[in-house]
Amino acid sequence: MKRRDVIQSALAGITALAAMALPFGFWRVLVPARDRPERNYLRPPGALKDDAAFVAACIGCGLCGEVCPPTCVRFHDRDGGGAALTPYIDPEDKACTLCGKCMDVCPTEALTRVALDKIDMGLAQIDRTACYPWVERGICGACVTVCPLGERAISFEFANLYRPVVEKGCVGCGLCVEVCPHPSKPIWIVDRSHGAVASHRI
């Protein structure tokens, strides 16, 4: 058997092996991932509010992720479906610190520079049936301590020093979600259009 035959058959074997992997690969690519969380991810600060317009404007260059100091900006892959390659923030994993670098670096209008208190990623909402101070299970205040906007966005209830209350100034960066020690995260970010739920000075 000649050398060329050995190499030829080796190449044919490798090709056959690779070809056998192709259907699995295509299946993995085409079938959307199932592990999407029930809560929606956030878009980075300054994102166009209409998500279809955001997806159309984003070119998937990844610059917002590359400049993000806490690396909170991740990118949709198969899980994004039509919005693949677009950035998102999962505040339970890593939250935005409102540094604004992504707004400055974005080459398209997908992320446009807006003032810090005009950012609209959502609005924090607190589940008062689970949050530790609200159910008298101890003192906490982590969300109030960590908030980069201070009392404009979240403060303690007047009568009880440790019960957090979301204020009108919240921009939805999600740092409170990241820092919340409760395993079920009784604070999360909802869209501002759900404001009737969220503005709860009950």
Place this chain on the structure above:
Amino acid sequence: MAILTKKPFFLWRHLNKLRWLTLVMVFAMLVLLPYLHVYQNFVAAHAYDLLAPSEQRLYDIMEAISQPFTNDPAEDLDAVKGTTWSGTFWGLQLSDPLAVLGQTAAGRTVYWPFWLTALIPFAATAIFGRFFCGWICPATLIYELNSNLAAWLRWAGVRTGTRRFDKRIKYGVLALGLVLSAASGSILVGAVYPPAIIGREIYYAVALGGFGVGMIFFLGTMLFDLLVARRGFCRYLCPGGALYSLIGRYRMVRIRRIVETCNDCAKCNAVCEFDLNPQRDNFGQECNNCSACIAVCPTDAMTFVLRPTDGPDQGPGHLGKHYRPDAAIVPDRARQAAS
């Protein structure tokens, strides 16, 4: 003619080495930037003592690399960011013209600050032709190494892909990609464009913990190149290559054969990655000025000229066996003389 009979400028033979150096440097930057980004995060978090030993090693290496250039790594290293798809260099934002077209198609609006970022690449392409494909594209480095692998395999007696298709297919891919981008409202051309894929996949792999699905597509194109058609994706399918070919159709900087010193050895045709015909002066709009044919020419019969079109076929090289001195230079006139 007098200017063409001169010997070409001696450095042009060595441009091909410079081109490989450029390709390697661009690729190395695409690998280095995500690592620098990770390092920046560690610096910004003041987290050295909390890092794992391997991360501390990364920190030390990146600190050693970047220290001569930065005072405050967390801020200063933001100066160079991005990929060839879109990047920022000391405040200057540059984008791929295909990104601009795709985004305009998908959004159906013209956002002029983004158009401006593609101005410099557009102007350079209008002058130098499809130079991005030969000199910068990070996928080109891998594809040319792939072509070299195929040459090695052929030398060992293995059959690799040598099919040829119609080069106009890629213009159809470009048009279809733009139409589908407009229809779907997301930039689909960016998902099948190898340099964009390479840039973001390296970033995903280094900074976000793993390759995405784009890598499967890229490996598919490599297999296509190896087993079906040499450099097939760039020649026949790449939407960006199609766009650059269109922009660079009347490029000013061209390669031209010096017919007096050409000996018709056809090495230029063999080395040409894009299946052009330098031996008969037919470069067309798809030449990427890679200068491989200049480097390979044994008689120094290839040179750069400044003119917007290729010029006519100059017939057989004067040192070749098909050249008859009694015939005129232009084949038409040679036929007239014979009749």
